[in-house]
Amino acid sequence: MQELPELDHYRNLLADNFSGAQITAIDIRNEKAFQVSEETITRELIGSIVWYIERRSKYLLFHLDNGRRLRLSLHQGAYLYSGSEEERPGKAAQVQIRFGSRILYFIGLRLNDLQLLSAREVEEQLATHSPDPFHKQLTLDRFIERFARKRGPIKSALMDQSVITGIGTVYSDEICYSAAVRPDTKIPDLSREQWEGLYNSVHKILKEAVSFGGTGEHPFSADDTVTGGYAARLHVYNREGQTCSESGAVVEKIDVSGRAAYYCPEYQKS
Structure with a gap:
């Protein structure tokens, strides 16, 4: 989806x-x-x-x-x-x-x-769908509770539509980058501070992406100049070998539960 x-x-x-x-x-x-x-x-x-x-x-x-x-x-x-x-x-x-x-x-x-x-x-x-990331009742504590039974890497958990809806491979990488968390960090190893960073990054990244037209490849109309505008603002997704804007290090691509993940090894150390 x-x-x-x-x-x-x-x-x-x-x-x-x-x-x-x-x-x-x-x-x-x-x-x-x-x-x-x-x-x-x-x-x-x-x-x-x-x-x-x-x-x-x-x-x-x-x-x-x-x-x-x-x-x-x-x-x-x-x-x-x-x-x-x-x-x-x-x-x-x-x-x-x-x-x-x-x-x-x-x-x-x-x-x-x-x-x-x-x-x-x-x-x-x-009726059985998981909460929307923007739902007012999804507080920090309830956000953390949604992941309580997970043991795998945070990227995979963010993409799990039974936990919260709407996050896929592109924005899971960008959220982890914004929170300075490695995408392959296991759920039990995350600190409260990291959870808070992830929670804030979910809202920050998704809202920014909406305001800049997402990453879609196809314009909505002949005069559409907005759709896909966020693609140029991606920090790590599909940017393997390019320079990280925060650390100056090179963005790397790794495998996380069978999926490609992009991150900066200097900026996202844990």
């Missing part, structure tokens, strides 16, 4: 462009991606208005004025594009939702990535 900053960035773009917009047509090119009948489309989607867009856990939710929800999953490689018929993206879109002359293209969707649900069905699906 895409990481929290990319999803929150999409939420902001969708809200700016489609809140209050009316759905005028839907073109489904891949029925597996959005399994809904023509009758349902006509009855429940055409003519409905997008009330607002929300990110919940790893999903984007389009709240419609008839009480229904469009629930969207975006895997790595999938993306959204907004434009006219003439501005259509280079790759084929599995689903196209028309809002008059504007079209929202869904590219790279997989099985059931787009679903039409009731409010109750959404809540049932999300």
